[in-house]
Amino acid sequence: MHTWHWQTWQGCSYLTCSLLKDWAHGFFTQQFWLHSPEALVMILDPTASAYRVKQVHGDRVLNASEVEPVKPQPESDADEITLVEADGLHTTTASQAVWVCTADCTPVLIGDIATGQVAAIHAGWRGTAAEIVPKTIAHLQRHGSQIADLRIAMGPAIAGAVYQVSTTVAAQVGATVLEATPAALEGEDDIEDTLKQLRQLPDAPVMEDPQPGRARLDVRRVNQLQLSRLGIESDQISIAPYCTYQHPDLFFSYRRERQKKVQWSGIVSQRLN
16 A cells, blocks of 8 residues: 655645655645745755646647756746646656646656656646546657556545536546547437446446536546556556645645646656666
């Protein structure tokens, strides 16, 4: 059983996962929201360079070497940084810290125990529907990673029990983990058939909602099932036991507050023998 641990920096708390013990990493709480990744990297590894992107809820994945490292900026200039659009970043050299921000979506950090390389992914329902996590793993494989060597931690995100979406969205996201689904979810029959199949899965990622036309969706569970389809074993994956919506003392939730505030998650690559 992989464990999650609270760490403290100057009186502020962040999470680490035992599955990623070989890498400096952190899933930061709302207490750090005024700190940029350029500053937060100093907590994890002062020698590392920080990389981040402009997240757009898509499936684009980049190598950190394709973007410029971000450097500390005066607060007045923070909005002037030009970032490349993407939702996944992976590394190919040591001392690269890759970052994503979330406020209900799933932050996914990946480490490779053989190469030391890492990835950070922003996986909301749109990115999950587009299978951004499997696509990031495909990028890592093209750079030498083997499935058995990957270690994957999903940080705090909105829990399925409280995440209400349309049945269309639930079916669109969930269809990615079914063996056979309609080519396009065009009608009510297609949607209902897909939802029925999803509800029959163990630890179903889609649950009933009392409101007509709505369902409850567990995005982290869908990502876990997508990883399973790649041959990744359950002991290679850990999911944080925290919900951004249900823990207002720890995390921002866009669904709860409708404010554009975020928490950052980052991981630093290293060179392993």
